[in-house]
Amino acid sequence: MMGSLRRIAAVAGNTFLEAVRQKVFAVLLVFGLVLIYGANYFTEFSFQEQFKFLKDLGYAAISLTGLLVGLLGAAQLIPGEIERRTILTALCRPLRRWEFIAGKYVGLAFLLAVMVGVMAVAVAGVLGWKEAQLIAREGSDPAVAAAIRAEARDPRLIQAVLLVEAKLAVVAAVAVFFSTVATSTTFVIAMTLMVYLIGHLESVAREQWLESGEVASWMTKAFLAGVAFLVPDFNLYNLIDEIVAGNAVHWRSTLEVIGYSAVYISVLLTAASVIFEGRDI
Amino acid sequence: MSAAVRAEGLRKEFPLGWFRGRVLALEGLDMEVQRGEVFGLLGPNGSGKSTAMKMILGLLRPTSGRAEVCGHRAGTIAARRQIGFLPENPYFPNFLSGAELVRYYGRLSGMGGALLEKRILELLELVRLGGEAGKRPLRTYSKGMLQRAGLAGALVGDPEILMLDEPTAGVDPAGSREIRDLILELRGRGKTVIFSSHLLEQVEDVADRVIILHRGQKLREGRLEELLTRRKEWEVNVQGLKEEDRKELRGWLEKRGAQVVREGAPRERLEDYFLRSLPEEKRR
Numbered sequence: 001m002m003g004s005l006r007r008i009a010a011v012a013g014n015t016f017l018e019a020v021r022q023k024v025f026a027v028l029l030v031f032g033l034v035l036i037y038g039a040n041y042f043t044e045f046s047f048q049e050q051f052k053f054l055k056d057l058g059y060a061a062i063s064l065t066g067l068l069v070g071l072l073g074a075a076q077l078i079p080g081e082i083e084r085r086t087i088l089t090a091l092c093r094p095l096r097r098w099e100f101i102a103g104k105y106v107g108l109a110f111l112l113a114v115m116v117g118v119m120a121v122a123v124a125g126v127l128g129w130k131e132a133q134l135i136a137r138e139g140s141d142p143a144v145a146a147a148i149r150a151e152a153r154d155p156r157l158i159q160a161v162l163l164v165e166a167k168l169a170v171v172a173a174v175a176v177f178f179s180t181v182a183t184s185t186t187f188v189i190a191m192t193l194m195v196y197l198i199g200h201l202e203s204v205a206r207e208q209w210l211e212s213g214e215v216a217s218w219m220t221k222a223f224l225a226g227v228a229f230l231v232p233d234f235n236l237y238n239l240i241d242e243i244v245a246g247n248a249v250h251w252r253s254t255l256e257v258i259g260y261s262a263v264y265i266s267v268l269l270t271a272a273s274v275i276f277e278g279r280d281i
Numbered sequence: 282m283s284a285a286v287r288a289e290g291l292r293k294e295f296p297l298g299w300f301r302g303r304v305l306a307l308e309g310l311d312m313e314v315q316r317g318e319v320f321g322l323l324g325p326n327g328s329g330k331s332t333a334m335k336m337i338l339g340l341l342r343p344t345s346g347r348a349e350v351c352g353h354r355a356g357t358i359a360a361r362r363q364i365g366f367l368p369e370n371p372y373f374p375n376f377l378s379g380a381e382l383v384r385y386y387g388r389l390s391g392m393g394g395a396l397l398e399k400r401i402l403e404l405l406e407l408v409r410l411g412g413e414a415g416k417r418p419l420r421t422y423s424k425g426m427l428q429r430a431g432l433a434g435a436l437v438g439d440p441e442i443l444m445l446d447e448p449t450a451g452v453d454p455a456g457s458r459e460i461r462d463l464i465l466e467l468r469g470r471g472k473t474v475i476f477s478s479h480l481l482e483q484v485e486d487v488a489d490r491v492i493i494l495h496r497g498q499k500l501r502e503g504r505l506e507e508l509l510t511r512r513k514e515w516e517v518n519v520q521g522l523k524e525e526d527r528k529e530l531r532g533w534l535e536k537r538g539a540q541v542v543r544e545g546a547p548r549e550r551l552e553d554y555f556l557r558s559l560p561e562e563k564r565r
Binding site for chain 1: 295335338339340341342358359361362364366368370372373374376377385386388389390391393431434438
């Protein structure tokens with residue numbers, strides 16, 4: 001067991017190091033940070049609106065940058081190694097194929113966690129900066145100052161960070177799954193994006209169809225059940241929007257969504273390992 | 282003691298895609314490599330050398346037949362622990378330095394800590410990438426340096442067997458000579474070396490036994506001495522023989538019923554001449 005963990009850590013460390021040394025990820029991180037910083041200059045609104053705008057844009061930047069990094073990173077994971085044939089010199093070692101898959105995934109998930117973490121700290125920094133500016137300008141009234149502080153130091157944002165990380169971790173697992181059957185990075189990116197879109201649309205489509213009151217054939221039911229089972233429901237992560245909008249979201253709901261993500265990730269990585277086990281390299 | 286590698290009826294077919302049938306890459310290969318041997322897999326491109334190697338490494342599944350490595354089924358963790366592999370081209374993560382590459386492969390082989398660090402230094406010295414060279418990124422290495430770094434990576438887990446797929450392809454004569462010397466040094470240390478090549482002169486210098494493959498089939502197998510020695514002929518190289526003595530010697534031989542097949546001043550091999558022409562420091 002310890003041997004497996006050590007080998008997984010070696011693959012994960014190498015995956016992380018590769019991403020760090022590739023300029024594209026640094027460029028994406030800078031893009032995200034600039035977006036977050038730029039949001040600070042919208043000062044035409046009330047302070048509540050300014051904070052909401054900052055959080056909205058900040059978390060959109062984190063999600064978008066994380067999605068790009070997740071997609072590009074995951075697409076490189078296995079097809080990239082096969083294209084460059086570096087996989088030959090790794091898999092000829094006493095390394096099990098599932099350890100390779102797990103190591104690759106952990107490395108990417110760690111990269112995403114670091115990027116989301118860095119950008120979340122940047123959002124918190126910009127909120128703190130805005131808080132200081134607004135208190136200096138409008139905070140002579142203690143009640144207004146307290147309201148500004150409450151907006152800037154919202155502890156629920158931790159829930160939002162965790163949910164963003166969980167969502168990106170699921171996207172990365174979907175990409176890893178496709179990368180074990182794919183022969184090109186383009187295929188992995190296209191398939192992952194398709195699942196991402198279906199995952200956003202499936203619950204909306206299901207609800208609309210249920211509200212229409214039509215009597216479903218068994219084929220329609222089977223199809224909808226199949227889609228619901230195979231494709232993660234990305235609408236569950238809309239809790240992030242609720243938090244950013246200032247609405248209370250119970251920790252239990254957050255943990256349920258994180259648990260749902262963990263189950264999907266486990267299933268996807270297990271399926272990826274089974275497929276990869278039988279593949280000729 | 283079990284053989285280093287044993288293959289029985291090893292066969293591989295690759296599917297060409299839907300409704301397009303299959304292509305045969307290797308047909309029923311039988312071979313046995315003894316421990317401590319330097320064994321050459323020879324053949325033109327597409328003869329099945331790399332396919333055979335990949336099946337022994339567990340990277341490809343045989344369509345039928347089986348292979349064993351030191352008594353373990355090929356492809357199992359126990360079998361892979363016994364093999365170090367150097368691929369034909371430098372398929373290494375080029376964002377790593379030479380030392381980082383060896384460290385990564387060492388960790389994948391289950392090593393770590395001070396033991397691994399000591400091994401990295403030893404191996405980089407062995408392949409002459411010690412000091413600053415080992416700290417440079419692989420993308421700044423020449424082909425010869427990459428092959429040597431790869432060799433260090435292949436040796437990190439102290440495997441019993443070393444598999445080298447076209448180790449000197451694309452390497453200049455000096456680099457090629459270095460790799461050949463390393464193979465001989467490893468044989469001196471008791472390692473089994475299996476390598477594929479289509480550069481036959483180099484094989485001749487190092488291999489004990491060879492198999493010749495063509496279009497997936499084994500054509501010949503044997504010790505080089507047996508395969509290459511012309512038993513009916515005898516060769517003597519002499520110095521200082523005068524012209525009149527040569528004629529007399531030829532007459533003497535013909536009188537005794539011998540047939541002179543060829544005669545003349547021996548030629549040096551171009552590789553040796555080229556290496557001798559280089560300044561001393563460039564030869565190594």
